Amino acid sequence: RSLDRLFARHEALRSVFVAPQGQPRVEVLPADAGLPLVEHDLSGRADAKVALSDLCREEARTPFDLSRGPLIRGRLIRLADEEHVFLLTQHHIVSDGWSMGVLMRELNSLYRAFVAGQDDPLPPLAIQYPDYAAWQRQWLSGERLQTQAQYWRNALSGAPARLALPTDRVRPAQQSFAGASVPIVIDADLTRGLKRLSRQHGTTLFMTVLAAWAAVLSRLSGQDDLVIGVPSANRGRREIEELIGFFVNTLALRLDLSGAPSLAQLLERTRRTALAAQEHQDLPFEQVVEIVKPPRALDHTPLFQVMLAWQNNTVRSLDLPGLRVEAAGEGLSQVKFDLELDLGDDGDQIAGSLHYATALFDEATIERQRGYLLALLRAMVADARQPVGRIELLSSEERTYLLEELNRTDADYPSDLCIHELFEQQVRRTPEAVAVVCDDERLSYGELNARANRLAHHLIALGVKPGDHIATVLDRSVALVVAQLAILKAGGVYVPIDRALPSARQEWLMADCAARL
Known part of the structure; x- marks a missing residue:
């Protein structure tokens, strides 16, 4: 009933x-x-x-x-x-x-x-959702519509179409919506610090976390210009607060991290961006996409691929007489974006989840990203004057793994032989094995060695002596590998010169290294 x-x-x-x-x-x-x-x-x-x-x-x-x-x-x-x-x-x-x-x-x-x-x-109910829909269509027209449309046209003009995050797998040709999540809890001490920092810089807690998330994404992608999607409840009028309906709108916030800003400067930029977007939040997102006309592809969403949802309308649990009610824990394991950070102020702490597309990321990768966000938030609270790009995001364990464990590459190696002599040893061991592949062309060790020997004899016949510099002006190809081996076999030194360089620059390089050929 x-x-x-x-x-x-x-x-x-x-x-x-x-x-x-x-x-x-x-x-x-x-x-x-x-x-x-x-x-x-x-x-x-x-x-x-x-x-x-x-x-x-x-x-x-x-x-x-x-x-x-x-x-x-x-x-x-x-x-x-x-x-x-x-x-x-x-x-x-x-x-x-x-x-x-x-x-x-x-x-x-x-x-x-x-x-x-x-x-x-x-x-x-005084009004119904269809009343709101009719009012919205009438209200958002004429000059008001043009003003909002022009804001989004200016704000997103030239924005990058993709956020180039490093992924664990190649992006599929068509977007997959399969997802999973890891929990995020920002403890009470850090939450108090973030609230204090927000008061000092005139930002909301949402803006402060948005700035931190943008900084993490910038470091991961190497981009200082990025767009993050933010859902807005779009319930700015008292009459519609008690209605069920689809009021929510999505705002595409373009964050600027250029010029090596400090954390304080990033907070100010984020505050201005968020306030301006909220002033123009009435234009439906699908119309913003039509206005901006970003490049469209089946493998990613337009305008942004990462979202931050800030929950400030806590859904209470059911309290029904005669029943003990608890959440069943069954939810949709789907995501609509590459990453979706879902957080809310839970009183003493900030809590939520980081949802991710399982077609792109492993759980361990997302757990590291969660650690980066927490590290940046702690750095914000410690000193907002420090440059964003200088903040240490890696844990000591991850830094040790990347810089030391992965670089333990010591191996016994003959120090009395040159590379072309080691290559000739491999030729004797596996002459039929494939040595080099380029597009549809492939050579075995024996074939590559024979070609290099012919060219080496030709170079010697041209007068190449040990120590002579020989310039290679070649694309990356089988011919380049043959040439480098031949020059070494003839006793020369190869000097690679990029064919894409202007001819004057190529000539200067050849003169500067005194290339014999």
């Missing part, structure tokens, strides 16, 4: 999207249609746990029919007489994160009243 009342109360939950003759419009289902609820009884089954997991996966993967609806549905799964799992699934087109808080609060109130035999205690 409580779910049916919620369904009747909010027109957004009853909306369906049809397009007769290609003209899209919204229709609203009758208030008495009821929220669809399917029941399953697994009580007494030996495979109840496996069956429950199967049902959860099936529920998460079952698509909605946007034209028929409803776009919200429930499943009640009985495990025993006193134990049930309830799944509530909504299409994002009719709901958002803020809406979940509204739904939980109202479900608590309705259930308590109905159990006690009382009527619906909720006051009538």
